[in-house]
Amino acid sequence: MKVFLSWSQQRSKLVAHYLKEWLPYIMQSIKPWFSPEDIHRGEQWFNAINKGISESTTGIICLTKENKDKPWILFESGALFKGIDKSRLFTLLIDIEPSELIGNPLYHFNHTRLIKEDLLKLIKDLNQLSDEPRDAGILTKMFETFWPDFEERLKEIFASTKQANEDVADSNPDPQALMLENILQAVTNVDKAVSKITQAQDQKSIDVRKMIELETQLEEQRLMAVNMRDKSIKSSLFGLSPVISENEFRLLVDQLRTLLQNRNISFKEVKSNPEFWYKELQTFSGWLLTFNFNDFLKALDWLIGDKSN
Structure with a gap:
């Protein structure tokens, strides 16, 4: 057993x-x-x-x-x-x-x-x-x-x-653990969203595309939790994110482009209020939690300057 x-x-x-x-x-x-x-x-x-x-x-x-x-x-x-x-x-x-x-x-x-x-x-x-x-x-x-x-x-x-x-305070909290807990919270939020859709509608009338989208988000966040286990965290969750490689930056750009295009959100609209959209988009995709605000801004600037869009 x-x-x-x-x-x-x-x-x-x-x-x-x-x-x-x-x-x-x-x-x-x-x-x-x-x-x-x-x-x-x-x-x-x-x-x-x-x-x-x-x-x-x-x-x-x-x-x-x-x-x-x-x-x-x-x-x-x-x-x-x-x-x-x-x-x-x-x-x-x-x-x-x-x-x-x-x-x-x-x-x-x-x-x-x-x-x-x-x-x-x-x-x-x-x-x-x-x-x-x-x-x-x-x-x-x-x-x-x-x-x-x-x-x-x-x-x-x-x-x-x-x-x-x-009441013993931990003066040096593990940033990796803090980051992982945030990702797991995002996973929980997606699970709840799936449950609400399932309960609110008859099985035959469920929006299949919406279900697939939510399941994809859940899988993205699970994969990001795996990556966080193996990633070296170089500063606290509330400071800079780990230094990202060129490949990681390209991945961020590609994922951000797909995320915005799928929701018909323009790059310039996000740029007009980046603080709001940085937090808002995290509710859709937990992988964004692994990049700090500066990474997000750099990726957004790259997208706006990319003539292929």
Whole structure:
């Protein structure tokens, strides 16, 4: 049984990492999937995540006070919810109570508090879902044997990480993570747009061209998330973007030209109010988030001066 371990932020990551090592001692048939160890060098990161989700039969979402509202944890949870029967999706509440999730999309999931009794119940549930369930008596005995190790490791993890409510500011936020969260938010927005169209119209009357356009936008943003994983970020999200190569600039020009032409927006109209259009066009295509405003202006100037238009 393949179990996808979803995490975000350091404490959640460390718990998920230990679960990958610890769970197979209790259930030999379980195969935890943990992205830092199961994505191979050279493999496209975002595609590997999607593959890991699609091949998993069960999911465990490692939730903390710090990550419960993070776009990445919600993105993975949504993908798991779509691909896995909801009875096979569990939230592991590491340092948070169910009441703290009221209003959160994850509130209605199967919660497991990080205490001995709840974790044993989770193990028993996983065993029942397995194609090769272990004898209940042996399962409990193995859990009791390895619980002290788990409890000790938890103490170490809690001691080495900070809770979100400790109000410890990160003076050097990871710009790559910030950029990725913005892209994932854009992906979420497109997903919502697709859902609204599907719900608002009868299946036979859906504007096929509109659906194809939205699906294309979603794929563009997924691909940009992959590229962000491998791109070296040289300054903060709110400063300059990474230095782009000539090929990247040509790609920006071509994509911007296509985007504007498909929506019948003239280059000069955009040039008359570039700040507005820079933000507005990001809602249509998440790839624009990877280029700063100066890159956008240079590409726009190039388009206006291109006599082939």
